Amino acid sequence: MSELPKPHVDPIDQGAQARAHGRKRECCPYPAGSEKREAWLEGFTGMPRDRPRDLPLN
Template identity: 45%
Template structure:
């Protein structure tokens, strides 16, 4: 996991992709490239792509319905 973070940090600081310090065809090199290239777990750091935890999403959805029910009598009949 630390090797993935190293790759991500290298990209953040503008280092080139071929700056990977690990030997070719090693597990560490693949992990470093995974971090550098921005793996799926890494995209969660981008604010625009964050997805809330299902429990938090459920609470937010419930609050929206409750708010709509308080504002509109039609919604409160649902």
């Protein structure tokens, strides 16, 4: 019997789901400095990496 292919898992979606379910940033499953960790954190925070932070409205 052949194995079924593993579904593609998007780290951005994983991070967004983690936040939606009340998990903490520290639960990121990817190692520090990895591209997947950066993508996971992007999903968790909802802030694209290639965009600078918004300035506060003062």
